[in-house]
Amino acid sequence: MILYTPLSPELVLKGLREPVPRFRGAVIGGVPVLVEELAPGQGRLVRLLSTNPFDYLNPALMPGVGVAFLSSSP
Structure with missing residues (x-):
């Protein structure tokens, strides 16, 4: 594969x-x-993947909050 770009390879x-x-x-x-x-x-x-706008006001569901969950095999 050849990539033609004016950018340096390090940046790409x-x-x-x-x-x-x-x-x-x-x-x-x-x-x-x-x-x-x-x-x-x-x-x-x-x-958040919720469609309820009130869920976005819950401080426990702010992005960046640490959560613990039970690990299960995919």
């Missing part, structure tokens, strides 16, 4: 070797969310 390939974050869907208090898995059983809330 930046971040290529960084690990890809693992995301999984979860339900916290009846609210569907997207969680980034940091370690087995531990994660960080990334995104």
Whole structure:
């Protein structure tokens, strides 16, 4: 594959070797969310998937909040 670009190869390939974050869907208090898995059983809330606008006002569901979950095989 040939990539034609005016950018330097370092800039184009930046971040290529960084690990890809693992995301999984979860339900916290009846609210569907997207969680980034940091370690087995531990994660960080990334995104709310709820359609209820009042869920976005809940400080326990703010993005960046640490969460614990039971690990299950996919």
